[in-house]
Amino acid sequence: MRGRRFIISVDSCKPGMRTAEAIVNKYGGVILFEDTSLDERAIEHLKNMGIQYIPVYEESMLTVSGVDKDWAITDEYNFNVKYEQDVHTIKKALSDISSGKRLNKEATDGIVHSMISRAQENRNMIDTVMQIRSIDEYTYYHCMNVSMLSMMIARWMDLGDTMVKKCTEAGLLHDVGKAMVPVEIINKPGKLTDSEFEEMKRHSEYGYLIVSENRSIDHDVALAVLTHHEKEDGSGYPLGLTGDKINQIAKIVAVSDIFDAMTANRVYKYKDTPFKVFELMQHQSFGVLDPTVLNVFLNNMTHYYVGSKVRLSTGETAEVVFMNRLDFSRPVVKVEESFIDLAVSKTVTIVEFL
């Protein structure tokens, strides 16, 4: 333990600073060990490896001449760096499970803890969920996003600390069973055959087995992992439960799960706005998602977009000033000094989110 750490950009690193944790590449290989004193070569090496930010000990920053702590990067960067580290931990946990090891409860706890401690940064979390995306690492990012979103919904619903923690944990672990599905099925680029799809669907049961085996995880969390693909009308899997039999954690995870999956697909397939995703959720989830949870989610999420800048189909730039709860893709916007209600002016649409 060598005191406080600061995350700084590699470009601002100076010889003499000491790393505050091991720096790893995206495959988990160690580039520099913890408490390594940086020299020009090491800094160059970090840059060549594409590392942008590293944690260094405050004490070592102060001993380097001409350095002041203003270099320490903002919370926003801290947030993104930590997010990437958490993603890395999930990746490792999933690969451990697929190679037959048990779920690492300490790793899960660490992520849940860091997520909850960042709860004040809702806006950052939402931005991150919307922006950070990578196809080949889809599951890891997806787990993190679903975890963050589930935590936020539990908070918005005022469910109390215990439920907030369970929802964060369930979100993180909901797809952990995918580690047991053959990798050819997980990574198959085209459409799955019926039998492959059946195997894919078993990830809920595999996940339940993995999570319930760990006795320190609450059974409600394991049940939520088992039932996160159940639907309100009983048409989901694996049990075909109706809404009254699905626990609240699973309902919260289901809303986050569908939102994240829709956002991911949208970002790749079309350049679309989050409003469109909100609207699709509102209109396509009848009989699928719990209406109370969905409403809390939509009302709170859309609130964050008031004040956003958008481009309209007329080419003009506008600011979102009021969300229309009946149709989230058509808010009231302000163009210079005039207001346009897109729910009334149907020929004008939002084409881009700026």
Ligand SMILES: [Fe+2]
């Ligand atoms: Fe799933």
Ligand SMILES: [Fe+2]
């Ligand atoms: Fe999922």
